[in-house]
Amino acid sequence: MPTAEAFADLLTTEATVRGLIGPREVPRLWERHLLNCAVVTDLTPEGSSVCDIGSGAGLPGIVLAIRRPDLSVTLLEPLLRRTTFLELAVSRMELDNVAVHRGRAEEMHGDSEWAGGFDVVTSRAVAPMERLAGWSLPLVRSGGLFLAMKGSSAQQELDASARALRRLGGTSAQVLTLGEQWLTPPVTVVSVRAR
Numbered sequence: 709m710p711t712a713e714a715f716a717d718l719l720t721t722e723a724t725v726r727g728l729i730g731p732r733e734v735p736r737l738w739e740r741h742l743l744n745c746a747v748v749t750d751l752t753p754e755g756s757s758v759c760d761i762g763s764g765a766g767l768p769g770i771v772l773a774i775r776r777p778d779l780s781v782t783l784l785e786p787l788l789r790r791t792t793f794l795e796l797a798v799s800r801m802e803l804d805n806v807a808v809h810r811g812r813a814e815e816m817h818g819d820s821e822w823a824g825g826f827d828v829v830t831s832r833a834v835a836p837m838e839r840l841a842g843w844s845l846p847l848v849r850s851g852g853l854f855l856a857m858k859g860s861s862a863q864q865e866l867d868a869s870a871r872a873l874r875r876l877g878g879t880s881a882q883v884l885t886l887g888e889q890w891l892t893p894p895v896t897v898v899s900v901r902a903r
Contacts, residue, residue, distance in 0.1 A: 711774045711801050716742060718797050719765060726793055728765040739891060744857075745771035747887035747895050748830060751855055754778055756827035759847055761813045762834035764790055766797055768857065769830065773806045781806045782826070784813060813843035824849045824902075832857040837865035837898065838872045845876040848902035854878065856898040866898050877903040 716737055723729040733740065745768030752758065755778050760769030763783035773781040783798075783806060785791050791810040798806045816822035829844040829852070837856065844854045858865060862883045866873075873881050878900040888894040 709774065711803075712742060712746075712771075714801050715766070715770060715774060715797065718800065722796065723765045723793060726789060728790060728793055741767055742771055743887065743891060744895050745832065746775050747891070748772060748855060748857065748897060749776045749779075750886055751853065751884070751897065751899060752776065752779060752828050753853075756780070757825070758782065758828045758830060759784055759822075759826040761829060761831045761840075761844055761847075762786075763794060763808075764832075766794055768832050770794070770797055770801075770803070770806065772830070773803050774801070777805055779805060783808045784811060784816070786810065786812045813847060817846045822847055827852045828855060829853070830855045830857070833859075836869075838869040841869060841873050841876055841878060841900065845873075845878055845900070845902055850902055852902050854898075854900040854902065856900075858883075858896050858898050860893075860896070862896045862898050873900055879903050 719729050720734050748768050749772055758779050758781045760783050763769045763785045769781050769783045783794050794808045826847050829848050848854050880901040882899055884897045884899050886895040
């Protein structure tokens, strides 16, 4: 896919120079970052509005938008140098289904446009589950999904945050494994439905 290859090139050049991707990550960019993020689209309903919290270098947000043009993706990132890169990436790849917003998730909770405004809220390696849920769940519409890409301790994090998730309106929380047939290790995602 030419757009995915263009994004990979941008990550190996601009993102690396700007310190958003470590030089050691470049050789394993596809399997560890791009394909890793792409499989999350398997959990995303068609035509969803998606907010990627702490988007960083656009992982998973830009990857979701490339793989699924039917999605409307908002990249939420507080740091200027990262939003500058995200705007460059979106512009260069002409992704008209992506918007970049500089800010913090918790600042958006009081905004009627943002609070409960997204079908899906995603994140990747942003914060511990309880804190991340506190930022994410208020942005998810009723019946929508909070999808957090996590590591091997996902189940322990989910167990430890179960009470907080319920308090925040999360239901049907589970740990899912994606991409086993292509990726080693596969991708671990905590999926929480908003009440």
